[in-house]
Amino acid sequence: MSLASGGAGGREPALSFGGLLAGLNALGTVLILFLMALINLDVGLRYFFNSPIRGVPELVGLSIVAIVFLQLAHALRLGKFTRSDVLLGPLLRDRPRIGHGLQMLYHLTGAVLLGIMLWALVPLLVEAWVEDLYVGAKGDFTAPEWPVKLVLVVGSAACAIQFLLLAWQDWQRVRAR
Amino acid sequence: MSGVEIGLVSVLIMLVLVYAGMHVAVALTLLSYIGVWLIRDNPVVAGKLLGKAAFDSIASYPFGVVPLFVLMGYLVSISDIGRDAFEVANRLFRRVRGGLGMATVGANAVFAAITGISIASAAVFTKVAVPEMTRYGYNPRFAVGVVAGSSVLGMLIPPSLLLILYAIIAEQSVGDMFTAGILPGIVLAAAYCLAIAAMARWWPSFLGQGARLAEIAPEPWTATLAKGLPIAALIVLVLGGIYGGVFTPTEAGAVGALGALILGLARRRLTRGRFWQVLIETGHVTAAISFLIIAATMYSRMLALSGLSDFLGQWIAASGLGLYGLLAAYIVVALLLGCILDSSSIMLITVPLVLPAIKALGGDPVWFGIVTTVAIEVGLLTPPFGISVFVIKATLDDKSVTLNDVFLGALPFAAIMVAVIALLVAVPGISLALLGRP
Numbered sequence: 112m113s114l115a116s117g118g119a120g121g122r123e124p125a126l127s128f129g130g131l132l133a134g135l136n137a138l139g140t141v142l143i144l145f146l147m148a149l150i151n152l153d154v155g156l157r158y159f160f161n162s163p164i165r166g167v168p169e170l171v172g173l174s175i176v177a178i179v180f181l182q183l184a185h186a187l188r189l190g191k192f193t194r195s196d197v198l199l200g201p202l203l204r205d206r207p208r209i210g211h212g213l214q215m216l217y218h219l220t221g222a223v224l225l226g227i228m229l230w231a232l233v234p235l236l237v238e239a240w241v242e243d244l245y246v247g248a249k250g251d252f253t254a255p256e257w258p259v260k261l262v263l264v265v266g267s268a269a270c271a272i273q274f275l276l277l278a279w280q281d282w283q284r285v286r287a288r
Numbered sequence: 289m290s291g292v293e294i295g296l297v298s299v300l301i302m303l304v305l306v307y308a309g310m311h312v313a314v315a316l317t318l319l320s321y322i323g324v325w326l327i328r329d330n331p332v333v334a335g336k337l338l339g340k341a342a343f344d345s346i347a348s349y350p351f352g353v354v355p356l357f358v359l360m361g362y363l364v365s366i367s368d369i370g371r372d373a374f375e376v377a378n379r380l381f382r383r384v385r386g387g388l389g390m391a392t393v394g395a396n397a398v399f400a401a402i403t404g405i406s407i408a409s410a411a412v413f414t415k416v417a418v419p420e421m422t423r424y425g426y427n428p429r430f431a432v433g434v435v436a437g438s439s440v441l442g443m444l445i446p447p448s449l450l451l452i453l454y455a456i457i458a459e460q461s462v463g464d465m466f467t468a469g470i471l472p473g474i475v476l477a478a479a480y481c482l483a484i485a486a487m488a489r490w491w492p493s494f495l496g497q498g499a500r501l502a503e504i505a506p507e508p509w510t511a512t513l514a515k516g517l518p519i520a521a522l523i524v525l526v527l528g529g530i531y532g533g534v535f536t537p538t539e540a541g542a543v544g545a546l547g548a549l550i551l552g553l554a555r556r557r558l559t560r561g562r563f564w565q566v567l568i569e570t571g572h573v574t575a576a577i578s579f580l581i582i583a584a585t586m587y588s589r590m591l592a593l594s595g596l597s598d599f600l601g602q603w604i605a606a607s608g609l610g611l612y613g614l615l616a617a618y619i620v621v622a623l624l625l626g627c628i629l630d631s632s633s634i635m636l637i638t639v640p641l642v643l644p645a646i647k648a649l650g651g652d653p654v655w656f657g658i659v660t661t662v663a664i665e666v667g668l669l670t671p672p673f674g675i676s677v678f679v680i681k682a683t684l685d686d687k688s689v690t691l692n693d694v695f696l697g698a699l700p701f702a703a704i705m706v707a708v709i710a711l712l713v714a715v716p717g718i719s720l721a722l723l724g725r726p
Contacts, residue, residue, distance in 0.1 A: 136568065136571060139571050139575075140564075140567045140568055140570075140571050143355050143359065143567060143570060143571060143574075144567065146352060146355065146356070146542070147356060147359065147542050147545050147546060149542075150352070150356075150538065150539055150541075150542035150543075151542050151543060151546050153539075154535065154539050154542070154543060158534075168349035169349075171349045171352040171538065172347045172348045172349050172351070172352075173347065174352075175346055175347065175348075175351050175352055175354075175355070175578075176343060176346055176347045178355060178571065178574060178575075179346060179574060179575050179578040179579070180342075181571075182571040182572060182574065182575040183575045183579060185571075185572070185575075186571070186572040186575040186576050186579075189572065191572045191573070191575070191576045192311045192312075192313060192314075192576055192579065193311065193312045193313070193576060193580060193629075193630055193632070193633050194306075194309055194310065194311045194312055195306055195307060195309055195312075195628045195629050196309060197307065197309075197627075197628045198307060198308050198309050199308065199309025200309075202309075213308070213309070214309070217309065217310045217311065217314065220310070220314055220318055221311060221314045224314060224317050224318060224321065224338070227321065227335045227338055228335075228338045228339055228342055230335060230339075231335045231336050231338055231339025231340070231342075232339045232342065232343075235339060235340075235343070259343075259347075260343070263342060263343060267342065
């Protein structure tokens with residue numbers, strides 16, 4: 112169903128980038144399992160022993176962001192981002208040069224926006240690191256914010272690069288023939 | 289240009305770009321960025337908004353429900369729970385004309401109470417119910433139509449991904465939305481069953497001329513009960529837990545996912561490779577939906593900044609359109625958007641724009657959420673972008689049933705949905721009674 116199924120085409124740099132994305136994705140997948148286990152443990156301990164785990168809400172909030180940004184680029188690569196193919200689908204099929212030209216513009220737009228997001232996120236990461244920002248309350252439970260912000264930066268960078276790769280593939284289709 | 293004009297133009301351009309095939313999240317982000325840039329006359333502020341929204345729009349505990357309920361939905365759909373539900377429902381409806389169709393609706397309603405994604409329901413019941421119906425002489429077109437029509441129950445009867453999305457974007461409690469979805473889901477299922485009974489009586493050619501009662505192998509009631517037990521246990525765990533105040537919705541998602549995982553392992557349906565596949569799939573859906581939510585958050589912040597939502601609210605109030613006029617116009621737009629977009633995108637695009645006006649006119653946001661959900665879900669059944677229909681066609685082994693057949697078969701059920709929308713609008717109590725609101 113997806114139009115933009117990735118596929119690195121066997122070139123070496125793209126292939127290893129694909130490997131990196133798969134690795135990030137697997138990390139996110141493990142985090143989902145961790146989330147499920149953590150909440151169940153919390154519920155069980157609270158219900159049966161009346162001793163809930165500290166900081167579960169904070170950890171859940173942080174893990175969610177990490178999960179999303181670990182898997183974003185991989186999802187994009189496999190064509191999982193939602194879009195309408197009412198117009199683009201027939202174009203790609205019947206007028207591939209126009210279709211891919213249009214799609215290249217879309218992918219470039221995505222790359223630029225993710226780049227802007229990245230530009231705004233890096234200072235947030237630096238701030239979290241330098242000022243030791245944390246979530247939770249001192250003396251009860253605290254977790255540092257920087258690991259998640261690092262994931263945000265890495266994830267949006269990977270996603271921007273993936274957008275560029277897709278645009279590059281479109282460009283080659285436009286030039287072909 | 290004034291803020292309102294910028295907001296209005298950006299909404300229009302966004303719709304054009306979405307229609308032209310730009311990723312929905314990218315289009316929303318782009319127009320929010322440019323919109324804020326123009327309103328504030330400052331690209332740096334606009335860029336910071338992007339970075340901030342990436343973190344704070346999803347970094348919250350309630351948001352944990354998204355991956356957990358998606359995971360649970362995938363787990364139950366590979367664990368043969370759908371088949372069991374169908375067999376139990378089949379036994380209940382076996383003496384009724386059109387009983388297999390009603391059994392499909394009933395089993396879907398039950399299955400919907402443990403899964404939150406319509407696509408899962410559509411895939412499962414295409415495999416389980418369609419062969420059974422065609423075997424007993426039902427028209428294949430009717431068979432796929434029933435499956436398509438009843439698959440929308442998955443997103444209406446809690447847990448439901450769409451209700452979660454609405455709760456997030458409209459700042460309502462997920463628990464309230466879930467509670468509000470129960471009665472409308474039952475009403476829709478009942479309407480389907482009534483319609484099937486009516487078709488069996490007055491429109492037998494649609495049902496299938498040769499349709500006959502299913503013969504069910506004699507089986508002791510205890511065996512049927514044993515099939516129903518795991519489903520009932522999961523429903524009690526998840527919905528009972530939320531409704532009884534034992535769990536938050538996030539916890540119910542985690543507990544339900546664990547329950548479904550144990551069930552899948554106990555039935556030996558879950559190999560390691562398959563489990564990994566389910567987890568990867570869950571991650572992709574979560575990432576795609578979350579990116580949409582991040583983008584929609586920026587977009588609604590941009591709209592608020594532009595003053596367009598407030599302006600629309602005042603304009604509609606002054607125009608004398610009234611709550612019902614606005615709702616009617618909104619439902620028509622939602623139905624039209626359903627022809628080009630998937631449900632979650634429509635919800636995230638339209639709700640930030642319209643909800644302030646609905647509130648200003650005195651509409652209850654929870655009630656509006658339910659009406660919206662059903663209206664958007666009609667789009668699952670209508671061409672050319674009816675996702676449920678595509679899933680059914682892709683899952684179906686039978687090459688003689690065309691995509692066209694599935695759309696035509698689903699059409700009467702889409703019409704019933706529209707009638708139920710009218711009922712939900714006219715009687716807000718259906719959505720609000722369980723919440724104890726008037």
